[in-house]
Amino acid sequence: MRSGCVNLLFVILTALVATTLTVVGLFFLLSFAALSFESPAGIEAVIKVAAALVAAYFFVRIGKSVWRDLRGSTSAGSEGSAGDGES
Numbered sequence: 001m002r003s004g005c006v007n008l009l010f011v012i013l014t015a016l017v018a019t020t021l022t023v024v025g026l027f028f029l030l031s032f033a034a035l036s037f038e039s040p041a042g043i044e045a046v047i048k049v050a051a052a053l054v055a056a057y058f059f060v061r062i063g064k065s066v067w068r069d070l071r072g073s074t075s076a077g078s079e080g081s082a083g084d085g086e087s
Contacts, residue, residue, distance in 0.1 A: 011064075018060045025053030 032046045 014060060014064050018057060021056050021060065022053065025049065025056070029053065 029046060029049050032049055
């Protein structure tokens, strides 16, 4: 029961971090776009912020799925070896 609660908190925290990064990144993207629309260097800065935002979002999403896969394979592997020894 405890691991289910911890897992739920981890999922909520991960979703919260991903959403927060998206909102903050979008805010900065729009701010840079509004402040430096005329400048070529400003457009480059906007593209860099957009790339960083996308990279951070996918880092969190992929990290979450890798974490879930690692936890699933660890628990499945230990259950399978214990079942083989008892049979």
